[in-house]
Amino acid sequence: MTITADDFTTDTDRWGYRKGARFVGPDEWLTGVRRAGLDLETLVLESVTEAYAAAADDNGLIIDFRPNEWYERHVSDAMRSDDDGPDWTLTYDRFVAMALMDIDMTLSNSGYLAGRGNGDSKDRRLTLPAADRG
Numbered sequence: 836m837t838i839t840a841d842d843f844t845t846d847t848d849r850w851g852y853r854k855g856a857r858f859v860g861p862d863e864w865l866t867g868v869r870r871a872g873l874d875l876e877t878l879v880l881e882s883v884t885e886a887y888a889a890a891a892d893d894n895g896l897i898i899d900f901r902p903n904e905w906y907e908r909h910v911s912d913a914m915r916s917d918d919d920g921p922d923w924t925l926t927y928d929r930f931v932a933m934a935l936m937d938i939d940m941t942l943s944n945s946g947y948l949a950g951r952g953n954g955d956s957k958d959r960r961l962t963l964p965a966a967d968r969g
Contacts, residue, residue, distance in 0.1 A: 838944050850958075852949035855965025860895045861888035864961040868947060871964075883938055885913035887948070887961065895961030899953060902935055903927040 845851045850858075859867065865888050886909035890897045897905075911924040925931075942948040946964025950957055 842944075849951040850949045850960055851951060852960075852962050853944070853946035853964055856946040856949065856962040857965075858895055858949070859961050859963050860893050861891045861961060864888055864891070864895060864947070864963065867963040880938070882910055882913040883935070886910040887942075887959070889913065891959075891961055897959040897961075899956045900959045901956055902932065906931060906935065 842854060843851055844854050865884060868884050886905065887897070889909045889912065890900075890905055892898075906927045907924045914925065915923065939948065943950060946966075947962060949960040949962045951960075952958075
């Protein structure tokens with residue numbers, strides 16, 4: 836399926852997202868992502884979705900999203916195992932940045948994330964696509 840700019844909309848608050856998607860909170864978002872059985876052909880999807888949900892407020896907003904801080908804190912927490920010490924964190928580097936941009940774009944194109952520019956950073960908002968009505 837080819838995705839074009841016509842598949843997206845921007846609302847009056849400058850949120851850009853897939854047409855028909857709706858804003859949701861983290862609990863509903865995780866349920867919708869799991870229900871959809873998203874197959875992004877990646878082993879990190881569960882950790883990334885858990886990290887987005889953990890970073891979001893009750894309305895699904897992640898204001899002033901900084902990928903490096905989000906990765907080192909929330910993705911690390913999502914991937915932590917019993918063998919890891921309390922100070923263990925993942926390291927954000929160029930490869931991770933590219934992989935996360937790819938996942939971010941896939942989630943956005945699929946209707947699971949909204950975004951908007953915020954000066955030197957960006958904001959993210961959890962969404963569910965039109966097809967997911969719970």
